[in-house]
Structure formats: structure tokens, C-alpha cells
Amino acid sequence: MANIKSAKKRILVNNKRSEINKSRKSEIKTYVKKFEAAIQDNNYEAAKELLILIQKKLDRASSKSTMHSNAASRRVSKFTKKLNSIA
DSSP, X not given: OOOSHHHHHHHHHHHHHHHHHHHHHHXXXXXXXXXXXXXXXXXXXXXXXXXHHHHHHHHHHHHTTSSOHHHHXXXXXXXXXXXXXXX
């Protein structure tokens, strides 16, 4: 365990940030699963709405350094291609 005050604070901040990051990633995974289900059902309108929501969540995650910006962009591109394949 840390003895220095700044090290103790850093541990608390890291724990708090990791919880936020975990929550954010989990939320994205949930929307991706819903998007995949909509694609399987050929429900274009629902998938389109979910893609907009996923893109917003991924942009937020990349701006908050939860996810690398290139990874977020790559995933948005992949989902857009899937959506366009059923259109």
C-alpha cells in the first residue's frame, strides 16, 4: 500500500476512472449486440438509429481516452459497411 499522499490519491483516481471506463465499454458492447441483432433481422431503420448512437458513444470514448481514436473510427467504419450491405 502506498504511503505518500499523492500516491494514495492516484490509486483512488485510477480506481474511479477504471470503473467509468468499464461502464462506458460495457454500454458500447450492449449497443453493438443490439445493432448486430437488428442486422440479422434485416431491420434497416433500427440498425441505422443504433449506428448513430454507437458512433456517438465511440466518439465520446475516444475523446475521453477510454479507447484509441483509430480503433473507434475503425469500428464505426466496420458497422457502417455492415449497415450498407443490407440497404
